[in-house]
Amino acid sequence: xxxxxxxxxxxxxxxxxxxxxxxxxxxxxxxxxxxxxxxxxxxxxxxxxxxxxxxxxxxxxxxxxxxxxxxxxxxxxxxxxxxxxxxxxxxxxxxxxxxxxxxxxxxxxxxxxxxxxxxxxxxxxxxxxxxxxxxxxxxxxxxxxxxxxxxxxxxxxxxxxxxxxxxxxxxxxxxxxxxxxxxxxxxxxxxxxxxxxxxxxxxxxxxxxxxxxxxxxxxxxxxxxxxxxxxxxxxxxxxxxxxxxxxxxxxxxxxxxxxxxxxxxxxxxxxxxxxxxxxxxxxxxxxxxxxxxxxxxxxxxxxxxxxxxxxxxxxxxxxxxxxxxxxxxxxxxxxxxxxxxxxxxxxxxxxxxxxxxxxxxxxxxxxxxxxxxxxxxxxxxxxxxxxxxxxxxxxxxxxxxxxxxxxxxxxxxxxxxxxxxxxxxxxxxxxxxxxxxxxxxxxxxxxxxxxxxxxxxxxxxxxxxxxxxxxxxxxxxxxxxxxxxxxxxxxxxxxxxxxxxxxxxxxxxxxxxxxxxxx
Amino acid sequence: xxxxxxxxxxxxxxxxxxxxxxxxxxxxxxxxxxxxxxxxxxxxxxxxxxxxxxxxxxxxxxxxxxxxxxxxxxxxxxxxxxxxxxxxxxxxxxxxxxxxxxxxxxxxxxxxxxxxxxxxxxxxxxxxxxxxxxxxxxxxxxxxxxxxxxxxxxxxxxxxxxxxxxxxxxxxxxxxxxxxxxxxxxxxxxxxxxxxxxxxxxxxxxxxxxxxxxxxxxxxxxxxxxxxxxxxxxxxxxxxxxxxxxxxxxxxxxxxxxxxxxxxxxxxxxxxxxxxxxxxxxxxxxxxxxxxxxxxxxxxxxxxxxxxxxxxxxxxxxxxxxxxxxxxxxxxxxxxxxxxxxxxxxxxxxxxxxxxxxxxxxxxxxxxxxxxxxxxxxxxxxxxxxxxxxxxxxxxxxxxxxxxxxxxxxxxxxxxxxxxxxxxxxxxxxxxxxxxxxxxxxxxxxxxxxxxxxx
Numbered sequence: 001x002x003x004x005x006x007x008x009x010x011x012x013x014x015x016x017x018x019x020x021x022x023x024x025x026x027x028x029x030x031x032x033x034x035x036x037x038x039x040x041x042x043x044x045x046x047x048x049x050x051x052x053x054x055x056x057x058x059x060x061x062x063x064x065x066x067x068x069x070x071x072x073x074x075x076x077x078x079x080x081x082x083x084x085x086x087x088x089x090x091x092x093x094x095x096x097x098x099x100x101x102x103x104x105x106x107x108x109x110x111x112x113x114x115x116x117x118x119x120x121x122x123x124x125x126x127x128x129x130x131x132x133x134x135x136x137x138x139x140x141x142x143x144x145x146x147x148x149x150x151x152x153x154x155x156x157x158x159x160x161x162x163x164x165x166x167x168x169x170x171x172x173x174x175x176x177x178x179x180x181x182x183x184x185x186x187x188x189x190x191x192x193x194x195x196x197x198x199x200x201x202x203x204x205x206x207x208x209x210x211x212x213x214x215x216x217x218x219x220x221x222x223x224x225x226x227x228x229x230x231x232x233x234x235x236x237x238x239x240x241x242x243x244x245x246x247x248x249x250x251x252x253x254x255x256x257x258x259x260x261x262x263x264x265x266x267x268x269x270x271x272x273x274x275x276x277x278x279x280x281x282x283x284x285x286x287x288x289x290x291x292x293x294x295x296x297x298x299x300x301x302x303x304x305x306x307x308x309x310x311x312x313x314x315x316x317x318x319x320x321x322x323x324x325x326x327x328x329x330x331x332x333x334x335x336x337x338x339x340x341x342x343x344x345x346x347x348x349x350x351x352x353x354x355x356x357x358x359x360x361x362x363x364x365x366x367x368x369x370x371x372x373x374x375x376x377x378x379x380x381x382x383x384x385x386x387x388x389x390x391x392x393x394x395x396x397x398x399x400x401x402x403x404x405x406x407x408x409x410x411x412x413x414x415x416x417x418x419x420x421x422x423x424x425x426x427x428x429x430x431x432x433x434x435x436x437x438x439x440x441x442x443x444x445x446x447x448x449x450x451x452x453x454x455x456x457x458x459x460x461x462x463x464x465x466x467x468x469x470x471x472x473x474x475x476x477x478x479x480x481x482x483x484x485x486x487x488x489x490x491x492x493x494x495x496x497x498x499x500x501x502x503x504x505x506x507x508x509x510x511x512x513x514x515x516x517x518x519x
Numbered sequence: 520x521x522x523x524x525x526x527x528x529x530x531x532x533x534x535x536x537x538x539x540x541x542x543x544x545x546x547x548x549x550x551x552x553x554x555x556x557x558x559x560x561x562x563x564x565x566x567x568x569x570x571x572x573x574x575x576x577x578x579x580x581x582x583x584x585x586x587x588x589x590x591x592x593x594x595x596x597x598x599x600x601x602x603x604x605x606x607x608x609x610x611x612x613x614x615x616x617x618x619x620x621x622x623x624x625x626x627x628x629x630x631x632x633x634x635x636x637x638x639x640x641x642x643x644x645x646x647x648x649x650x651x652x653x654x655x656x657x658x659x660x661x662x663x664x665x666x667x668x669x670x671x672x673x674x675x676x677x678x679x680x681x682x683x684x685x686x687x688x689x690x691x692x693x694x695x696x697x698x699x700x701x702x703x704x705x706x707x708x709x710x711x712x713x714x715x716x717x718x719x720x721x722x723x724x725x726x727x728x729x730x731x732x733x734x735x736x737x738x739x740x741x742x743x744x745x746x747x748x749x750x751x752x753x754x755x756x757x758x759x760x761x762x763x764x765x766x767x768x769x770x771x772x773x774x775x776x777x778x779x780x781x782x783x784x785x786x787x788x789x790x791x792x793x794x795x796x797x798x799x800x801x802x803x804x805x806x807x808x809x810x811x812x813x814x815x816x817x818x819x820x821x822x823x824x825x826x827x828x829x830x831x832x833x834x835x836x837x838x839x840x841x842x843x844x845x846x847x848x849x850x851x852x853x854x855x856x857x858x859x860x861x862x863x864x865x866x867x868x869x870x871x872x873x874x875x876x877x878x879x880x881x882x883x884x885x886x887x888x889x890x891x892x893x894x895x896x897x898x899x900x901x902x903x904x905x906x907x908x909x910x911x912x913x914x915x916x917x918x919x920x921x922x923x924x925x926x927x928x929x930x931x932x933x934x935x936x937x938x939x940x941x942x943x944x945x946x947x948x949x950x951x952x953x954x955x956x957x958x959x960x961x962x963x964x965x966x967x968x969x970x971x972x973x974x
Contacts, residue, residue, distance in 0.1 A: 048865035054880030061901035075867015089613035092628035096612030122579025127592040128794030131922040137581025163654035164850040202837035202847035249548035304854025305629035306619035308796030342937035354692035358657035358685035359794025377565035378558035393537040466524035498624040501822035508819035508831040515638040
């Protein structure tokens with residue numbers, strides 16, 4: 001098989017880094033393709049859609065409202081459009097290309113069956129205001145998803161209309177506020193641990209509460225004594241993430257819940273990290289009153305480059321009466337019914353806090369999540385959390401000798417492993433590791449979050465990475481950690497092999513250019 | 520289990536590598552009484568792709584899909600033809616399975632799309648800037664009201680009776696908790712929008728006037744007159760567009776003096792999806808930039824001086840500002856924004872105007888035909904692709920009877936305004952480029968039949 005190499009060329013004989021290759025005329029480099037803005041490709045008068053000419057002109061009364069000129073937007077033929085977006089797509093990293101170990105983001109494989117199901121005309125081509133008897137299957141699908149979300153969390157009810165995790169947080173806090181008002185009370189304070197995701201304090205503020213921050217203990221958990229010391233009749237509730245953003249299970253959550261309930265407050269659990277415990281632990285058993293579930297995390301609806309998400313909120317008996325409109329209700333005879341504004345009085349839901357958005361929620365995400373749940377089943381979901389936790393611990397133990405793992409000595413982590421920048425050489429930062437990881441062909445971990453750890457690196461592999469894949473990632477991470485400890489300056493200018501090098505974010509913020517200003 | 524790559528041997532070896540005897544050793548921090556011992560009640564074990572697909576297909580088949588019937592529904596969600604290339608492109612894994620572009624060097628695809636999207640939305644709306652999307656039109660509308668409050672430091676928003684009732688409801692819910700005052704009114708079954716009443720309601724305490732354009736009954740308010748009145752009192756005009764295709768025909772709200780323009784982008788590229796996911800559009804004057812909610816993508820350069828794009832002005836956002844952020848929004852509607860942007864790129868400005876003209880033609884044809892039915896009156900003679908007809912009795916009964924005959928005939932106003940009996944004879948009818956002459960004839964004949972039988 002090994003033919004003699006007549007030229008004498010050897011792999012190590014590639015050009016030195018200092019050698020400059022001639023630039024290409026096109027600006028492209030092989031499969032590394034540059035792509036102009038769609039506006040720069042514009043050819044006036046072109047379109048990629050053939051539209052029949054109308055036979056009727058505008059009605060007379062419309063004359064004074066008519067546009068003076070068409071919107072100044074480019075039109076291109078289909079081949080040009082397909083090529084533009086395909087070329088752009090190649091400048092993205094994605095879970096389909098490799099691991100995406102963003103802590104607390106749960107970037108797992110997106111099964112394509114879910115995409116196929118969501119596109120069935122009976123789900124995708126149905127109007128939200130069709131007569132209800134023409135959409136019985138849609139309500140049934142929603143009710144099935146509701147049943148499993150309630151069953152998996154051990155709660156009493158679920159509000160499905162929130163559009164994403166942060167919208168779900170808002171839903172939960174509005175339920176809490178409505179419940180407090182229904183008791184004739186006024187409470188102002190929501191306690192939020194300092195390790196919380198930024199949406200928690202923002203949401204509490206938008207729900208009209210004052211946020212008070214609770215410190216963490218040395219072992220990365222909520223300081224229960226500090227929390228209990230802050231409890232008072234003015235505390236509406238606490239917002240706790242479990243497992244928390246340090247990747248640790250909040251062992252004392254039940255005790256915290258009992259203490260909060262004892263002063264008449266409620267417990268909101270941020271369900272962003274539910275993937276660690278799905279099928280193993282039910283938040284309802286820990287005294288939680290409300291928890292949002294990011295369907296785009298635990299139940300694998302695709303992130304799509306930043307949404308759409310979906311944030312159903314499971315509720316305890318105490319908060320269920322205040323759930324927002326509309327919702328799907330299963331009747332005693334097994335039939336399924338949509339409760340809207342019209343039915344709230346007759347169905348005993350007069351305490352609902354109202355509507356959070358138009359229509360009934362993210363149906364396209366519900367069908368994907370239901371497909372995911374049915375595919376995994378009760379055994380598969382349990383295996384999901386077990387494998388997610390095993391994979392994270394495997395990474396934790398494989399890297400703790402080269403990177404500082406502040407909470408690793410106390411015990412195992414859950415679904416994500418947390419490291420700090422303590423072991424890096426002077427002048428080297430978490431950012432350099434992250435950018436070096438890009439050159440290695442991986443998406444970086446979550447960086448500088450949670451805020452309670454200096455230079456945090458939060459790695460969540462999820463259950464859909466193979467052992468061999470984890471080993472490749474670990475090898476790259478070990479190499480980067482060693483390079484950073486050795487002071488390898490190349491890291492500080494990484495990434496080197498990407499369509500763009502480090503981007504000037506200061507310039508973008510100082511002189512914002514948010515739209516193309518050309519003609 | 521087809522989605523889980525670890526083998527039993529992997530698990531055993533990995534447990535040994537991390538020093539655990541069993542998997543439950545890794546769950547040691549979970550109190551023993553909280554660890555589930557058995558499976559979730561009622562949930563079956565894992566199932567094959569074929570079995571799950573069969574189950575879901577059975578549920579889907581119980582629904583009457585829009586494409587399988589003469590279809591005339593609108594009211595904030597529209598059936599338009601989506602070019603095949605749109606769905607193909609958004610399913611490329613590099614778009615579908617990417618995260619929010621926090622690492623710009625490996626997310627230039629998504630970022631450039633967002634920059635192009637922002638430009639398209641701003642040009643469609645006639646605003647100076649636009650953001651990278653919100654959840655949907657209703658939540659974008661509330662965010663605009665909240666933003667107008669921050670800009671004007673006032674707390675009272677005046678809502679037109681022509682604003683979609685779900686949008687009104689969303690704003691009322693949120694205002695209960697933020698202390699804003701929402702002055703809403705129900706629509707009246709009249710041929711023209713409530714411009715005069717709105718203008719009369721603006722006072723020195725008004726933060727924003729919120730006007731849907733075209734409105735919920737399909738009428739077209741005079742935005743320029745309302746903008747002038749609002750500005751005279753120091754208030755902002757928030758224009759709400761639930762049907763962006765209409766802007767191919769009627770003037771962009773930003774060109775008529777609207778300060779903030781929000782909308783529902785579902786019409787272009789997204790599909791009906793039984794109400795979600797949809798796409799919130801948000802444009803505004805550049806001077807209000809730092810009060811805008813949501814993500815913004817901006818142009819910059821990289822270390823080699825090449826043009827590139829990043830998420831920017833994040834000091835407004837929750838992950839930096841926490842409780843002082845302009846909004847708590849995080850994940851928005853990225854993939855829907857991509858679909859919108861691709862559809863818009865295929866159409867172009869002229870294509871959008873042609874599409875709107877065809878929609879208008881179809882709506883005119885529908886209105887002309889329905890007007891011939893005894894007992895049916897077309898309420899508004901000025902509309903784009905959506906108009907209101909008045910029936911002799913509650914339109915909900917007629918809609919139900921039509922559906923029983925396989926015709927999805929419109930949205931009864933009683934569904935949207937259950938408490939307001941004065942509106943119950945109203946039926947909102949929408950036609951788009953998908954509406955054929957046969958559809959129109961079937962609707963007219965079936966409606967005539969249904970009304971004759973007294974529904």
